[in-house]
Amino acid sequence: MHKPFAVEAIALNKHVISSDSRLDILTNLSLEVPQGERLAIVGSSGSGKSTLLSLLAGLDTPGSGKVLINGENISNQDEDGRAAVRGKHMGFVFQSFQLLPALTALENVMLPLQLAGRRDAPALALAALTKVGLAQRLAHYPKQLSGGEQQRVAIARAFAPNPAILFADEPTGNLDAVTGHNIIELLFALNAEAGTTLILVTHDMALAQRCQRILKLQDGQLVNDEQSGLISL
């Protein structure tokens, strides 16, 4: 039997109405992401890449069209239904890290595991933080960590539940070049190890080149869908 795509978008439309005009953010966009693929979505600011990411991850609903995760339509599900799908299949890495300032590094990594009802949350979180090289900083709060360290905690948090799909939104956007480079190395290494489907939103073409496929968005439409020349593992 044909194995379903990890992520499939069919004829997605998204617009916003502001005071007197209608602004189309995504127009009739379709795409398929096979299991285990590393996909980069690139485009300039305002091209709709973050909106596309939010629709694919079920953080938002399309005006029309649908999104399938592992063959399951999430666009007709309510917020709780989509949350359950996210909890089961997805991990996230954000540009602004999105660590909870009130929780320690360990507690931040434990959070999605606890939400999934995993009894072994502390052990898994510890293992994930060890993998990203932060075994010594477990009890530190985000404010006590550098930007690079915070993003490593976020990566540990994303990989700890072993998700099928990882969404990364400009993961190096808030970091300097050297730190950003290190973070990307870590992200790709873990991704390769776990065989996760990676959907990476970035405006950094060099970074995008490291993915298997690059989708270019312009004014809410796909203008280019190409296999990347550089395939590195």
Add this chain to the structure above:
Amino acid sequence: MMAFSLAWRQLRSQWAAGEVRVLLVALILAVTATTSVGFFTDRIQSSLQSQGNLLLGADLVISADHALAAKYRTEAMRRQLKTIQTLEFPSMVVNGDSSQLAEIKAVEAGFPLRGDLTVSQQLHGAGSIAKGIPAAGKVWIEPRLANLLSLKPGDTIEVGEANFTVDAILQREPSRGGDMFSIAPRLMMNVADVPATKLIQFGSRVRYQLLVAADRESIADFSAWAKPQLARGERLEDISSARPEMKSALEKAQQFLGLSAMVGVILAMVAMFLASLPYVQKSLDTYALMRCFGAPKQLIVRILLWQTLLLALVGSVIGCLLGFFAQQGLAVLAGKLFLEKLPEPSLVPAVAGLLAGFATMLAVVWPHLLRLSEVPALRILRRDLGDSDTANWTSFIPAVVVLAALVLWQAGNIKLAGAALLTLSVLILVTGLLALYAGKLLSRLPTGSIGAWKLGLAGLKRRPLMATAQVVGISLGLMALILLALVRGDLLQNWQSSLPADAPNRFVINIQPTQIQGVKEFFTEVGITNAEVFPMVRGRLVAVNHQPLNTKQYQDERSQRLAEREFNLSWAADMQSDNQLESGKWWQPGEHGKPMLSLEKGLAESLQLKLGDTLTYDIAGTRLDLPITSLRKVEWDTMRANFFAVTPPGVLDEFAASYITSFHLPLGKEETLNQLIRRFSNLTVIDVAALMQQVRGIMTKMTYAVEYVFGFSLLAGLAVLYAALVATREERVREATLLRVLGASRLQVTLAILAEFFCIGLIAAVVASLAANAMAYYVSVHLLSIPYRFNVQLSLLALLLSVLMVPLAAWLGIRGFLNQSPRALLQSI
């Protein structure tokens, strides 16, 4: 279980990070304020009540003009209440050739149940507290009786058919009360000696009393049982019915304490609501992230509920404990002032505090926390989603319901609670509209030049909802403080002026017309200047509008008694200065001699009489018709001689009148009275100094109570102001940082903050002053029945303090951030 563990973990972490602290502090302050007011009010009220009961000699008295049925005592004993029976009757006391009418009181061992008797071996000077009651065959007599009959301890007297030895001089008897103008001097004997006197026979005027004492609840239960049992001529007395002048002071104090407690509740709830705003705001990201990671809404609701309950538990318990210790400290202080121990606090305020803490948390904070379960996961990417503007008015309904219930409970009075809630609603509406309208006005400001001032004012329009909540919060806090300050001032002033230090403490009655000149001269000789002499003619009311008076028509016993007793009619050309004309007209000089009558308003109401009614009095067998031409309000608690019924001069000339005077006798001048009695032996002097001392003592204690409770409400008010300032601090720091990054100087940023809070303080103070004055007027005039004076100084002071302190406090709150470098700030936000 996961929800609980997540809730606990988050609370713990948020505690470390600080967001939850403000909310918890507000809750603790709220519960502390309400329970300490509750504890203290509870104890003060018990203390005041027992103080008052000292005047009665018991907690409850059943009295009758016939021997009381045994059922009352049997039932009281069955309920294990302390009881004592006493008898009172008038009788002549004979010493050799002289005799004097005395008021005999026969008591059982154990009398009095409340308070003490003071006895001495000499006529004047301090005595000591009596142990027990007069032994069989012995009596204790009042100094006046000793004076009149030239008696000293050891002498023998005759009462009825028995002889007694004077054992001691009775200096002070707590239960001495009744109609002070007909009081004969007291003689106290053992009830076992009564039969030997053979004075109690059929038709004798004897007052039988059953004195009962126990804790408040048992007394209330017994009272409820006894009331329906009362037969004709039997009545139930407690402090309020026994001493009307105490009743009014006691009621006013209780109402003020109720008002303070109520204000405390309102303030507490406002403080918690304001404190929950930054907590909710700061928690938005957490729950958005949890939604993003797959948390179902139900789980978030459960986490929030656990957090609410945990906070309520911790806050309420700590609040109750602090409240208990706070009032304990007060009680120690108050104990020294009160000179006696306060009764132990009951558990009620603690339970009430816990319940109030949970109820407030669930009603005020929970509906707003619940909004967190609606936060979309997309907020992770779009930070504007889920912000506080999505608040909807239905989330305030539980808070309004709980507020109304708590206010009603604390006020203990529907009218007061209604007035408070109405004022509150109007205040919120007006301040809300003003704050919003101010925002609209500001939005029309030209956006060209950006001075610090304009920048600050723009802060108001950038945060219309938060600014409105802030203005309403500050306004409420201020209103409560101004209101309590206003009412407290009026109440204390009213008490002080009602019993000045030179208030009359002696009455002299039975002055004959021929003696007036002599008595006046005597007063001048001894330096008593303030003694006015009033005529008094005794008459019985026999008909109203020419219909014979039927006292049975009156429902309540008090009206019946008033109608049955003899009135002291008086006449005067001018109205007494402490009387107030309520309706009708006072007579002109040309109307002297015409049949007219001015009646005391309370009496007219009790007897259902109105202006224009004609009253017929029987005065020594002659009937006299007098139409009511005016109604007066009389301040009975001034202790001056006052009359229910007054006519113009010349109306009562043909009737035999005696005269009465009242004056202030300074301490240590008691000998003067002996001289007076020696010169005019028929005069009767009534000493109310001891009674006044007691009344004054109780008023002083009530003053302290009022001051203490006021202090606690002040704390609650400050909590509100603090919560209101903290509510937007986070956002303000962020803005200030950005402004500084963009090149604004520290001075510009400071001025912007000061300008914004100047406006907030100004709007809040103006509305608060108006609302507080309106409410204070209502409370003073309609509830406490004390005159209201618009207090311009206090309102101006509040205005000044508000426009100075609110900006200052806001600036102090974020000053620390202004001193950091913009880079450090950027990293921290």
